[in-house]
Amino acid sequence: MRAALLIQRWYRQYVARLEMRRRCTWHIFQSIEYAGEQDQIKLYNFFGYLMDHFTPANRNLISHIFRENEICRDIEWERYFCYKNIEVPELYSGPHLSFPLTVSNVADLVEAFKNKQQLHTRYVLQLLLESWKLLRMLPNINQVSTCQTKEITICGDLHGHLEDLLLVFYKNGMPSVEKSYVFNGDFVDRGKDSIEILLILFAFMLLYPNNVHLNRGNHEDYIVNLRYGFTKEVLGKYRLHGKKILKLLQKIFSWLPLATVIDQKVLILHGGISDTTDLNIIAQADRHKYVSTLRPPKRRWVASGGNSTAGRHKVNGRMDNSLQRHCSLAYNSPLRSRYNFQSRSMQNFSSKVNLAVEEELKEQRRMAGLSQSYHDLRSSLSSDSDSDNYETYEDDSNEWKQVIIVDMLWSDPMPQDGCIPNEVRGGGCYWGPDVTEKVLRRHNLQLLIRSHECKQEGYEFCHNRKVLTIFSASNYYEVGSNRGAYIRLGPDLVPHFIQYQANRSTRELTLRQRYRGTFSLRALREQLFAHKSDLLYAFQDYDTDNTGWISLKHWATAVEAVLRLGLPWRVLRSQLVTTTQDGMLDYQGWLRELPITEPKTESLLETMYKQRSNLETIFRIIDSDHSGLISFEEFRQTWKLLSSHLKMEISDEAILDMAVSIDFNKDGSIDINEFMEAFRLVDRTMNLPSEPNHTKTDE
């Protein structure tokens, strides 16, 4: 019947349009996510820039950022983290833990979190301390065998999605002596229950140390946490002791193993590999030295102190091809000759330098409130400024190891052969099937399992099925965006997949609701707004007669040229541009409709808006006592430095005006949360249209 045919034709077209939108949404989220990670590296470059432009005026700021309390010994840390004085009040209704942990302790813990309870600080610290002790004894690479437990379960990124972890336990059973698990990093950030996931994983690890294996992910890193939500989460849930907990976690993260190998045949690590990956070198590294994979190894900073010559101490590396690509990513101007000059000059002026450095370090120690034997400090310093050659070798080899480690945590596979810098993420590399072949053969392996990238089906093969990506956080970008999955591996080492999706109610959402893609569009509009001035220039370039109108074709080309997100703008156009006339767009009108707030000083605010993630990160670092407040002066210094790094002209008055207007409390300090609120940032992971329905049955 013709009528039926018409209706079918029409409906199928509608569904196809929705499907296209859904796929675009995916691309949008991915490109914005990775662009955010790039920002992180740009931030790192900014810190490098700060170190380059080290003047007495900046010193406080920089010492805030890079204040290292690492000189201390572990015993003193254990005292600092002592939980014994923390009382658990009668009113506390959460779980009570006793150590060593028992099976019922851990079961209680899981049950409590399921019921949205919080673990008391005392138990948190105790649990973390025990975990720390255990982790320090583990090798860099876990070796696991299927002889002991027939099957091993491997989970990918969880990113604070507790309901996904609980779903996995429900479907697969909890860890036990019969059921081994490997958790492949990125347990925290983005989702809202990161700390609960950590506590559960550590609890199981303590209970079954031979059966539960954790690999470090790129998000197990305090600098990354500052940006992506974990720091915020902990400070919010543990107002009194959050700072301590975070410090302890900083150490714990650096002690997480870097990889797991099963039956000497299957390599599991978080990001991936590169042409430099060598497991023998990894096995020997001091993994805990790399507190953040986004910072130079610690030794540098200890030696550089407050003296101006020493201050310009820079990280550099062998000018190998592979290292070179990392140097160019991390810093803009390291030069070997400069380094040699530094260390030579340190020898020549060693007495002067040592004195100045010692003063500075004494000051730092005082500020940190720690006692430290002068003798210990002196000896660690003198070994630095001793034999030039030894130091060069040591530091170069540390460089090399850091490169390998960054690659392990940040890299992504690509279809073409070769190994190139991962410019999308700004860290690690893209590696091709030939590199997979080479590395697997080098170590006699047959499969590489990694995570790090969200996949719609929760898992994906590539490189001739030699590389397998596994991702365990469902609905990662938004409700309905993707499934999660986990792998079961038996002695035959053939992976079996189980997929799931938390939040069953996605099924019941109507087509239109599900594919509305509002979150991605909002994120996209934010990006467009942030580039308003550049967009205006680009549009005006096409509008040669100054009519105020441009064609949609030019709109698409201009937007892509400015934003460079590689998105299908012509496909997205209908959702972003709603008022056109005869295929032409009034671009100024369109730009006016974009913004979220009314900009006062247009370019200043716009730039701030563009830099807001970086700003927030820097502010949180400056706010070292995690009070949520920074002073005017700190704000001014930060902004001044950032804008000179961005090559912008900013007058002091403009900054002061801005600071005053942001100081909502009028008390001379700026509340970071209020500042970010001024841009009406909405954490999109928190903004779900309806409360998820936690059913755990099979989908």
Place this chain on the structure above:
Amino acid sequence: MMSKAVISEIHRRIAEAFNVFDNESSKSVDVREVGTIIRSLGCFPSEAELHEMIAEVEEEEPTGYIRFEKFLPAMTKVLMERKFRPIPKDVLIQAFEVLDQEKKGYLEAEELKKYMTQEGEPFSQDEVEEMLSAALDNKENVIFYKDLVSKMTFEDL
């Protein structure tokens, strides 16, 4: 006579839509996605017309993948000739009214299901379930087709 600029813009639109589904940057897509791509470019082919087009762009020995090289010229032709034109809203509503023999202004779920799965180019079970879940008015359990047509029309292109 189409200008070069217009044609190159058409090429870019086609390339964009194609790339959304080209996951491995291999310049080819799964043949099962081709229908979505064609439709997302504003065309309303029937299933028969779709299959015809796929046969045109497939390899001599079908691989399950369609290459961009072959897809681009065929799709350009479709867009330039304005094949598979959209169905005007009023025509669509008339089609519903043909099915709504009693002229009630709505259709029962079972009625629509019957027509969609038995007539024309039948829907699969999944397709009809999805349509119903989107189309059904929750309170009255019927489909008000005039509203439906408004809801499910993209007012662009």
